[in-house]
Amino acid sequence: MRVSSSRLVSFTHRSIAAILYEVEPLEDAVQVVVQSELVTNETLPMSEKDPRAAAALASPLASDFFGGEELGAMLIHTTKASGLTVAAAMDHRVDGPPDTRTTIRSDPDLARLTITATVAPGGPLRITKFVGYGWSGERTVPALRDQVDAALAGAVQTGWDGLLQQQRAFLDGIWEHADIEIDGDAELQQAVRFAAFRTLQAAARGERRLIPAKGLTGPGYDGHTFWDTEAFVLPPLLLAYPPSVADALRWRHRTLDLARERARSLGLRGAAFPWRTIHGEECSGHWPAGAAAFHINAAIADAVERYLLVTEDEAFAREAGVELLVETARLWRSLGHHDAAGKFRIDGVTGPDEYSAIADNNVYTNLMAARNLKAAADAIERRPKLARRLGVNGEETAGWRTAAEAIFIPYDTSLGVHPQAEGFTEHQEWDFDSTPPENYPLLLHYPYFDLYRKQVVKQADLVMALFYAGEYFTPEQKARDFAFYERLTVRDSSLSACVQAAVAAEVGHVELAYDYFAEAALLDLDDLQHNTRDGIHIASLAGACTAAIAGFGGLRDRGGKLSFVPRLPGALTRLALNLRARKTTRLRIEVEPTRATYTLLIGEQLDIQHYGELITLTTDEPVQRAIPPANQLEPPTQPRGRARLRRRRPARRA
Amino acid sequence: MRVSSSRLVSFTHRSIAAILYEVEPLEDAVQVVVQSELVTNETLPMSEKDPRAAAALASPLASDFFGGEELGAMLIHTTKASGLTVAAAMDHRVDGPPDTRTTIRSDPDLARLTITATVAPGGPLRITKFVGYGWSGERTVPALRDQVDAALAGAVQTGWDGLLQQQRAFLDGIWEHADIEIDGDAELQQAVRFAAFRTLQAAARGERRLIPAKGLTGPGYDGHTFWDTEAFVLPPLLLAYPPSVADALRWRHRTLDLARERARSLGLRGAAFPWRTIHGEECSGHWPAGAAAFHINAAIADAVERYLLVTEDEAFAREAGVELLVETARLWRSLGHHDAAGKFRIDGVTGPDEYSAIADNNVYTNLMAARNLKAAADAIERRPKLARRLGVNGEETAGWRTAAEAIFIPYDTSLGVHPQAEGFTEHQEWDFDSTPPENYPLLLHYPYFDLYRKQVVKQADLVMALFYAGEYFTPEQKARDFAFYERLTVRDSSLSACVQAAVAAEVGHVELAYDYFAEAALLDLDDLQHNTRDGIHIASLAGACTAAIAGFGGLRDRGGKLSFVPRLPGALTRLALNLRARKTTRLRIEVEPTRATYTLLIGEQLDIQHYGELITLTTDEPVQRAIPPANQLEPPTQPRGRARLRRRRPARRA
Secondary structure, rough: EEEEEEEEEOOOOOOEEEEEEEEEEOOOOOOEEEEEEEEEOOOOOOOOOOOOOOOOOOOOOEEEEEEEEOEEEEEEEEEEOOOOOOEEEEEEEEEEEOOOOEEEEEOOOOOEEEEEEEEOOOOOOOOOOEEEEEEEEOOHHHHHHHHHHHHHHHHHHHHHHHHHHHHHHHHHHHHHOOEEEOOOOOHHHHHHHHHHHHHHOOOOOOOOOOOOOOOHHHHHHHHOEOHHHHHHHHHHHHHHHHHHHHHHHHHHHOOHHHHHHHHHHHHOOOOOOOOOOOOOOOOOOOHHHHHOOHHHHHHHHHHHHHHHHHOOHHHHHHHHHHHHHHHHHHHHHHHOEEEOOEEOOOOOOOOOOOOOOOOOOOOHHHHHHHHHHHHHHHHHHHHHHHHHHOOOOOOHHHHHHHHHOOOOOOOOOOEEEEEOOHHHHOOOOOOOOOOOOHOOOOOHHHOHHHHEEOOOOOOOHHHHHHHHHHHOOOHHHHHHHHHHHOOOOOOOOOHHHHHHHHOOOOOOOOOHHHHHHHHHHHHOOOOOOHHHHHHHOHHHHHHHHHHHHHHHHHHHHHHOOEOOOOOOOOOEEEEEEEOOOOOEEEEEEOOOOOEEEEEEEEOEEEEEEEEEEEEEOOOOOOEEEEEOOOOOOOOOOOOOOOOOOOOOOOOOOO | OEEEEEEEEOOOOEEEEEEEEEEEEOOOOEEEEEEEEEEOOOOOOOOEEEEEEEEOOOOOOOEEEEEOOOEEEEEEEEEEEOOEEEEEEEEEEOOOOOOOEEEEEEOOOOOEEEEEEEEEEOOOOOEEEEEEEEEEEOOOHHHHHHHHHHHHHHHHHHHHHHHHHHHHHHHHHHOOOOOOOEEEEEEHHHHHHHHHHHHHHHHOOOOOOOOOOOOOOOHHHHEEEEOHHHHHHHHHHHHHHHHHHHEEEEEEHOOOHHHHHHHHHHOOOOOOOOOOOOOOOOOOHHHHOOOOHHHHHHHHOOOOOOOHHHOOOOOOOHHHHHHHHHHHHHHHHOEEEEOOOOOEEEEEEEEOOOOOOOOOOOHHHHHHHHHHHHHHHHHHHHHHHHHHHHHHHHHHHHHHHHHHHOOOOOOOOOEEEEEOOHHHHHHHHHHHHOOOHHHHOHHHOOOOOHHHHHHHEEEOOOHHHHHHHHHHHHHHHHHHHHHHHOOOEEOOOOOOOHHHHHHHHHOOHHHHHHHHHHHHHOOOOOOOOHHHHHOOOOOHHHHHHHHHHHHHHEEEEOEEEEEEOOOOOOOOOOEEEEEEEOOOEEEEEEEOOOOEEEEEOOOOOOOEEEOEEEEEEOOOOOOEEOOOOOOOOOOOOOOOOOOOOOOOOOOOOE
């Protein structure tokens, strides 16, 4: 038998998926029975030990309606806890031999089309299944039924070929400006494209809804969104498909009242966005490990700033963007204080590293807060009318600028490195030598009491600062800080390898960057953390794209200036990136081991930097530049906590 | 009618209480009905808002037995959750007019003797009620019945007068060596004796059981014991009745295996005693506010060290004391570490102040840990056989001494004060001006997130260090540190005023000390915290005794040397203390406004210091010394958080 199946979840038809299913015997005619179903209240996969997996609910849906006729059926349910009504419907086109028969049945939790046919070689049974989906917290069951029926009718009318053609056209439009081509490692070429596609899929039809940490691919993290979205998912998405970034940020903006209320309840001003949420309320149960991670507010502001810089979308700025900048700036101003020496300190908060909590002056948090304060002041001062509407005066913006300029960054002069938060480098180092490989992830084997008070890092934290706020560090300082934290970072979080990849490449550890890039990109394809059944790790996949672009492409894009310091690991012979530079300007960069080629695809003029040299691109003539030989840096000590990094074998180049 | 009632809970008859109840009409004969009951499964008083009050259980006891005959009855129940069997029985002696009649009845939750009589002037109805009590997790109902019947028979045989006489003799023996006499403030004289009695009552018949934070006076704190016992209750109890101190510490020693197990589970060595417990297991639900308060281990060690110093009880040392010192020392050695400069740091723990959590190098914790390490080394080196039995060698004690000597004490050179923990003085100060009086206690009105990260102190913390580890500070430093923390300490805990009183007196704020002393002593008599219905605050009452002895008596007793710096507040004309000095040596000190009189009551010779002058007492001749005029210190700024301190009006002395 030859069975072929093609599936798509449409980017162009809202709430439509389709499957083309073909069955054909290779030798003799054979009777085939195909069951095409809608099933609900299925038992979810349960993770037995891992507290991070969501507790699956038993039968969370109550049936409101079920029915079927001819080749279609519909099930409507209401979620028991949250009272949302959910409709799912299917219709089919069946193309088979003359004896093909179909039977439809429908029960509260199951609808099924049974197709029987005697199929012979050369006369395949071809079934197209169209699935429509809709939900609402307000609309009635009949209204929802109409809506889903209509969507389904449109999809059936368009047909499989039409849906496929529209899907391809949509995606061609994306990849034309966002593809990442890798030569020399086919597995990673596939992985990075999988990553880019999954990132797009999680976000492209979000339509002012949150982007959950697992997208819609599994029950992990209870469907909640975290800082993952703004810090990891939106940056590469901004290059691929800016409208989805605007959607995601408009969703945040719609939750602003709840965030203001939470700030007030904490004795703060402005808005305090929740650490984890679906609707905008804080869903984190243990505040030191959740709500105290205020840096999410800076990630939101940073995403707004980046979006405005690339798109110049002034309507978004006026409707949502600037208010987000202002309310997060107000939060920081009230959360921090100027000490006796005038320095602006932010005490008692939790930074990115989840093996620390409630510390003073986390470097990443402080630098991102400073940038948030400055961005808000800049945005307001350019828009005096908006300033009045948002109630911001010159006194307030002056206070933001003063705080940003006086931000306190702790430094350990004896070690010559930045502590990730005040006092961190004085703590006892984790006893890596006595930690066997099977004791990772540490959170499942050691009490948080022990993790919190020692030098052990779950995920890039100070290294996040080196990447996201790189302009505050000299290259030498970056190299020292990176090497210091390498020894301590165990990557028990999936939000680590991608950032480490980008910074490793920058400071000269290109092969190490390659290893980290592979880990981030293969996390789900190879199920490296043994929890992909709970859903894929969208942030790590998005981060893998960033690792390729910012690590091997060497792109930095701060304050409107595009600069490149490209460098390839030994195994790769070519990296090519199509990039959205500014608004409608498009750039292609092709990196080979010893040279880089820059081509202005669309646009009048673009200034870029290549290893510090200013290049002005004005035509679509490719411009080539040599890549200087890599710094032959000693690789940093193999991190003792890094139990699971698989070294990639560099292919020998001819 | 004249009704008089006298009650006692016997110190000499185990598990016996008695009531003498007399009724007599003043004019005409009258019929009287008296009901004498045993009641169980009563509804407990519920605190509606305060999370600190225990959640009262509904009908926690299941009936095993009930019965009554003649003038007596017994109820036996088993606690539903913990499976303990509890027996309570009563018997009576009734002395009344000839028509006196009695009826006994008994139900599962109620036993009642009804007494009717026509009582005439001059012929009172006199009822003596004897109550016996027993419990066991192992003995059977019949065995428990026998035990309680026997105790009750003994009490009836002894009779009211006999019980009263034995009670008086026992207490005379206590107060002869432990009374605190105050002239000039009758209310505080009563209060401090109430305090001393309640402290004794909570502990004297503990018999190797825990001393709960509320004694047996109410359901608050679920019957759990905390560091209150060792840090606050045992020091004055050691002067009054040392056997009960040994009992309490032997109870701790019996829980050592659980404490060792908990240390292991935290990746530590030695023993980690629980923050709150009944049986020795950790019952604190939120570790940053509970289990991370390791200083309880130092309080236990300190109580052992004090007990051994005063009693020279070598049997206790061998059986329990030294092992407690050793296992707590091992805990500290594994909890802390030597940093690059060799300093011994203890990171990520919670100190006494419950408005801070998880900080590095809490000064009180570090100093008490250092003392613990040194005391263990001293105790072991004096007992080589015991050292071998406990597996301690010279390497280990050397490690303890090195850590103790290198203990890191943070200091804020710009302010000239000690931060209570590293970084504390850099934090933002609590906005006291915007905190209305009705918002105290703060924990009921502000999130812990906000309290933890700011300079606001629930209870003496650094000031605890000034008192318990005073030898580490110069007098000038004490004055500066005390003044600094006065502004910040809101006394939302009942464990604060007594320590502040002792240190205020020492640094020269004698009138302020008097205010704090009054608050500690009157806490329950005046229900200052509106929660005495949940049970009395034993630690505050014990602390009031300490405030009188160490504050106005000015006694310091470190390393075997008794020194006095007595000073009276304006309202008091005399303070007299009977003190247990060493083993069998007894001392009396009488303080008047301008002189102190020391008398050796029992013993051959005693060296004491009076304002630094060495005095050797060898006879029972009183020795008088002048008290130098008090430092006329400016009182510290009225603490802005101190919303409830009632200033006592100093009486004008003639």
